[in-house]
Amino acid sequence: MNQPTVGVLHPGSMGAAVAACAATNAAEILWCENGRSTASVERAARFGLTPVPALAELLNRSDIVLSLCPPAAAEDLARDVARHRFAGVYVEANAINPERTQRIAALLEPDATVVDGGVVGSPPVGGKSPTLYLSGPDDATARIETLFSGTAVRAAVLGVEVGKASALKLAYAAFQKTSRVLVALAVGMAREHGVDQELIEVASRRTDSYLAEPEYVAKTAARAWRWGPELEEAADALAAASLPPEMLRAAASTLARWDDAKDDGELTLTDALGRLAQP
Structure with a gap:
C-alpha cells in the first residue's frame, strides 16, 4: 500500500x-x-x-x-x-x-x-x-x-464507538491535572503556616496513585459525612491565606451526595458510584 x-x-x-x-x-x-x-x-x-x-x-x-x-x-x-x-x-x-x-x-x-x-x-x-x-x-x-x-x-x-477515546483522555486528565492543582493548594496552605517541608515529608511516605485504587471510593463514601466538613475547614484556611477555596468547596459538595452512606461498611464501588450520580 x-x-x-x-x-x-x-x-x-x-x-x-x-x-x-x-x-x-x-x-x-x-x-x-x-x-x-x-x-x-x-x-x-x-x-x-x-x-x-x-x-x-x-x-x-x-x-x-x-x-x-x-x-x-x-x-x-x-x-x-x-x-x-x-x-x-x-x-x-x-x-x-x-x-x-x-x-x-x-x-x-x-x-x-x-x-x-x-x-x-x-x-x-x-x-x-x-x-x-x-x-x-x-x-x-x-x-x-x-x-x-x-x-x-x-x-x-x-x-x-466515536467518543470512547475522548472519554478516556478526559477521565485521566480530570484526575491528573486536578491533582496538580490540589498540590498547589495544599503546599500553599502549608507554606502560609511554615510547615510545607513537613507536608512534603508526610506525602513522601506514600507514592502510589489513588486513581489506581478505585475500590477505596466506597470507603470514601462511607466517610463522606466527616470528610466534607473537614474540606470546608480546609477551604476556610485557603481563603484566609488568600488562596482560592472553590475547588475544596466543590469537593465538599460532591461528598455531600454520600451523606446517607454514613459508616456503611457494606457499600460497594458500584453502589457508591450510583449514589454519586444521583443528586
Whole structure:
C-alpha cells in the first residue's frame, strides 16, 4: 500500500511532535502556515513538516488529517474542514468531551471518516512515548495504527464507538491535572503556616496513585459525612491565606451526595458510584 500524505492542524508542541512520528510511515506531512505565528513556523520547520499556503491545498493533498489544536478551537476547525468536503480520514485528537467529538463527526460525515483520538502522555520527544487512544471504524483506526507503527507514539484501539477515546483522555486528565492543582493548594496552605517541608515529608511516605485504587471510593463514601466538613475547614484556611477555596468547596459538595452512606461498611464501588450520580 502506498504511504499516505498526512496533514496536521495545527502543530503546537504536541501536534508537531506527533506529526513528526507519523512521518516514519507517511509520504509527506503537511501543515498550513497561513495566519500562524513565527513560533509555529519555526517549530514546524524543526520537526520537518512541509508548509502549504492554504487549508484547501492541505486537504486536497492529504489522505489523513490529524487535528491537534487548543480544545476551544476544535469545532471551528472542523467546520472549516467540512466546508472543503474533505474525504479522507479525520483524526479528532483534541482534549474535548465525547459529545463535542460526536458533533464534529456529524459535521464531517459522510464525506470524511472520523476517528476519535486522545493522546495520553507527554509529547514524543526526548525518549517520551505517549499513547494515542483511538475509537472509530475498524478500517480507519487500522490505518492510524499503521501510520504510527514502529514510532514513539503507541496507538491503541478502544473500539468502534466515536467518543470512547475522548472519554478516556478526559477521565485521566480530570484526575491528573486536578491533582496538580490540589498540590498547589495544599503546599500553599502549608507554606502560609511554615510547615510545607513537613507536608512534603508526610506525602513522601506514600507514592502510589489513588486513581489506581478505585475500590477505596466506597470507603470514601462511607466517610463522606466527616470528610466534607473537614474540606470546608480546609477551604476556610485557603481563603484566609488568600488562596482560592472553590475547588475544596466543590469537593465538599460532591461528598455531600454520600451523606446517607454514613459508616456503611457494606457499600460497594458500584453502589457508591450510583449514589454519586444521583443528586
